[in-house]
Structures are given as structure tokens and as C-alpha cells.
Amino acid sequence: ETGVTQSPTHLIKTRGQQVTLRCSSQSGHNTVSWYQQALGQGPQFIFQYYREEENGRGNFPPRFSGLQFPNYSSELNVNALELDDSALYLCASSLTSSAYEQYFGPGTRLTVT
Amino acid sequence: EDQVTQSPEALRLQEGESSSLNCSYTVSGLRGLFWYRQDPGKGPEFLFTLYSAGEEKEKERLKATLTKKESFLHITAPKPEDSATYLCAVVTGYALNFGKGTSLLVTP
Numbered sequence: 001e002t003g004v005t006q007s008p009t010h011l012i013k014t015r016g017q018q019v020t021l022r023c024s025s026q027s028g029h030n031t032v033s034w035y036q037q038a039l040g041q042g043p044q045f046i047f048q049y050y051r052e053e054e055n056g057r058g059n060f061p062p063r064f065s066g067l068q069f070p071n072y073s074s075e076l077n078v079n080a081l082e083l084d085d086s087a088l089y090l091c092a093s094s095l096t097s098s099a100y101e102q103y104f105g106p107g108t109r110l111t112v113t
Numbered sequence: 114e115d116q117v118t119q120s121p122e123a124l125r126l127q128e129g130e131s132s133s134l135n136c137s138y139t140v141s142g143l144r145g146l147f148w149y150r151q152d153p154g155k156g157p158e159f160l161f162t163l164y165s166a167g168e169e170k171e172k173e174r175l176k177a178t179l180t181k182k183e184s185f186l187h188i189t190a191p192k193p194e195d196s197a198t199y200l201c202a203v204v205t206g207y208a209l210n211f212g213k214g215t216s217l218l219v220t221p
Contacts, residue, residue, distance in 0.1 A: 004156070033207070033208065033209075040213070043211050045207075045210070048208065058208060088154070092156075092209075100144060100145045101145075102159075102209055107154075
């Protein structure tokens with residue numbers, strides 16, 4: 001059974017640029033959720049994707065957007081990067097949208113300068 | 114508004130010194146309380162799910178319990194490899210609503 005994978009591991013971008021982060025869900029899981037974790041804080045929910053549709057969204061602006069593909073992998077796109085976007089971005093997969101146990105990937109560390 | 118508060122923020126224990134971490138929650142209709150372990154710079158690792166008051170779950174030196182207002186993660190005779198941040202979360206909508214975590218350091 002393959003766990004959740006994310007790429008890249010680390011990324012450095014300049015303020016105003018755009019970034020795309022990628023996630024492959026755990027085998028057999030069709031739901032992907034994205035979280036942002038600032039240093040010293042718990043993860044904050046960005047949004048969830050189920051069957052290629054956004055299924056729920058946290059308190060993040062529209063410049064945070066996503067996609068889910070037919071194989072259940074997902075992308076997180078962030079436009080017009082700001083310094084405060086520097087964080088660990090976590091992807092989590094679950095069996096279905098109504099299964100609350102979520103399994104996390106290793107994360108992508110984004111630094112915005 | 115759903116809230117999760119963890120205490121203490123940081124805890125330092127000697128190897129073998131048992132203790133408990135606390136997670137207080139306010140949620141309208143609990144659909145699950147989750148405990149995760151997170152090592153520095155890595156993603157959270159799932160430990161336990163608890164659904165109803167009185168429920169208990171164990172894994173090695175860890176035991177999680179649940180009441181109507183809080184959950185405890187008991188660590189019995191901890192080892193240095195138990196050092197990590199322990200996160201608690203409740204279900205809010207489609208999301209997990211996390212506390213800030215307790216950073217545990219176990220020294221030899």
C-alpha cells in the first residue's frame with residue numbers, strides 16, 4: 001500500500017510569483033484535503049477535493065486554488081505569493097469525503113522571500 | 114465556533130517519567146477526536162480516533178481517553194524516541210480542526 005506523497009519537498013519563491021504543489025493520495029483513497037501549517041501552529045484547512053470537485057473550503061482567499069485528477073491526485077496552486085504564505089503545506093487523503101480519518105503526506109516547505 | 118485547546122504547550126520529561134497531555138474541545142456534535150504525532154519538518158502521523166465519551170485506545174506507551182469536554186493522551190514510561198509534537202483535532206465540516214499541539218521532549 002502506497003502512502004501519501006508530495007512534491008517538491010522544498011521550494012523557494014519570490015513575492016508575487018505563483019507556485020504549484022502536487023500530491024498523490026494513498027492507494028484506495030478518493031478524497032484529498034490540503035492544509036497550511038505555519039511554524040508553531042497546528043495545520044489550518046485550506047480545502048478538500050472529492051471526485052474532482054471542491055468539497056469544502058477554509059478561510060483562505062481565492063488566490064489559493066486546487067485541482068483533483070481522475071486518478072485522485074491533486075494540485076494546490078497559490079497565485080500572487082505573499083511573505084505570510086511561507087509555511088509547510090500538507091496534503092491528506094481519506095477513504096471517502098465522509099471518512100474523517102485523514103492520512104498526511106510529508107509536506108512541502110514553501111519559503112517566500 | 115468549534116475550538117480545540119491543547120495544554121501544556123511544551124513538556125519536558127525524564128525517560129520513564131509518565132505524564133498526560135490535555136486536549137479541551139468545544140464542538141457542536143462530536144464526529145470524532147483525533148490524535149496525531151508530528152516530528153519536526155514532517156507530516157502528522159495518525160495515532161488514534163475516539164468517537165464517544167468513555168472510549169479509550171492504546172498503542173504501545175500511549176493511551177488516549179475521551180470525556181464530553183476533553184481528551185487526554187497518557188504517556189507511560191516514555192522513551193527519547195517519543196519526543197515529538199502531539200496534535201489533537203476534531204471534525205468541523207469536512208475538515209480537521211487542530212489545536213496548536215504539545216511539544217514533548219523526553220531526555221535520557
